[in-house]
Amino acid sequence: MTQLSFLDLVPVVEGGTVREALDRSADLAAHAESLGFGRFWVAEHHGMTGIASAATAVVLAHIAAATRTIRVGAGGIMLPNHAPLVIAEQFGTLDALHPGRIDLGLGRAPGSDQRVARAMRRTLTSDANAFPQDVLELQSYFADDGQTGITATPGAGATPELWILGSSLFGAQVAAAFGLPYAFASHFAPDALDQALAVYRRDFRPSAQLGKPYAMAGFNVFAADTAAEAELLASSQQQSFIALRTGDPRQLPPPVSGYRASLGAQGAAMLDQVLSCSSIGTRDTVANDLAAFVRRTDVDEVMVTSAIYDHAARKRSLTITAEAVREVAAVA
Template sequence: MTRYSMLDLVPIRAGGTPAQAMAQAADLAAHAERQGYHRYWVAEHHGMAGIASAATAVVIGHIAAATNTIRVGAGGIMLPNHAPLTIAEQFGTLDALYPGRIDLGLGRAPGSDQIVARALRRTLETDPNAFPQDVVELQRYFAGDDRTGIRAVPGAGAKVDLWILGSSLFGAQLAAMLGLPYAFASHFAPAALDQALEAYRRNFRPSAILDKPYAAAAFNVLAADSDDEARLLASSTEQMFVAIRTGKSIELPPPVAGYRAQIGVQGNTILDHVLECSAIGGPETVRAGLAAFIERTQVDEVIVTGAMFDPAARKRSATIAAEAMRGL
């Protein structure tokens, strides 16, 4: 059976607060655990009005404390923003607190614009080899082999599952070279999905971590008890995507009836592209969409994502997705 997991951007609803967003994330994670989701990831974003997961390691600790068995982690940490030693210490601490449950997905994008990137790390590395070198350095801290000359405490010996994330061939090739699991961000950047998965599998080198490729891909599920209800609820996510792609930063807005009929050609073109890997609808529509996605990609794991304004509706969507996956 294909595993199913969840990616949560910890959305801040219009009129809401970060505290409410994090409480809702913990509640959703506990619900996902009960529904059989394998892992629950949050992602690093900065300077965005509608996303509360900027301090990603702190949010992971909050979610891990609210759950018992589900794996919890980052999907991902944008490593160019950080010194690898800092990340080793943060995730070593999480592993000490919640042993055997912590994942660390690594991306090379800054997670925001260049101004924010400079504010986070002060200097921006332009060497294309910098990200692979940082990943290897991070691995050495976790290994505790003293090759860096520094021992990460906590960190050395931590059993943190490392992943490479990506939306292009670069991440796929790096994950293959290092023998690490790979997750593709098809929930917002679907264009290179098929090529990246093929490159990862073709070039994979067995490692002490994996003896064969292990691939996951993200898929938007915006589900309700009927197709019409789901299309209405999905308009909150659609508004967020259009805002982000047109350079705006907004909190998660309430749904708008007939939203796509109101936004013109440009908005619909944005959504047609960004939502290519999505299922919006009732249980049968979602089941068919997930089945087609798995058939297309042959992934080992589907990472379900998709925000809704009403937390109860989002939990219902997560339940429908889980039921669909169990039924495949």
């Protein structure tokens, strides 16, 4: 079975606080480490009351300090929001504090809407299509090769593991051209998954970091001891997706019994499309669904994710997922 990792959006639940969300994320990372997960990533989002990972490098320092061996990283940093030198300094600092454990996934989306992007960047004249050049500049700071004329301190000589993220063919092409590992955001944007993986593998050029393609894909898992409980747990994230798609993002709501059925045909179809790369159920269901996803994609790594309102239930879902992966590996 492929390697298993976890992506956390650090959800702020209704009635909860940012501090609680951050503490729960650190606790979840330690739990994932104890279960044998390979990495624990958080993502950069801005202006969203239900997500507490906006200051991504700071959150990663918090999580890395609460763990010992699991790789910790950004999935990802939205590079058009930042000067590459700033990211080199931030992740050079993380690498100095936790050597050999830091990942740096890079994307080109704003991580919010255009209004928030303008507030962050002060201008929208920066070109997201300059993303490949920004990646090269960032690599130059880490390599300390003199091409920029600036020594990043911290940053020069740091070795965070660089990834390219994407939900379209653009990221796949960049990752292939630069010889970097590639992560596809199929947990919320599954449409181009198969085509992007094919492009990445076809066009991959070996680099100093990576000799052959290495691909990861996102997959939602809501696991519980009964199918009914798993369906209930999944309804919190389902509500969040509908709220986001209808322009009303908010904190993670408590689960609602029968939520999907209450949406009607159009709402249910929206959920089915967005969350098509998902598993909701018991250990056996999750094992079967994960095995089928890996057969379909042939990915080297699955980045599991899920937003579950109850923290204990979320930890239990991770435990069941790890058991499901071991079950698949035992019969492979």
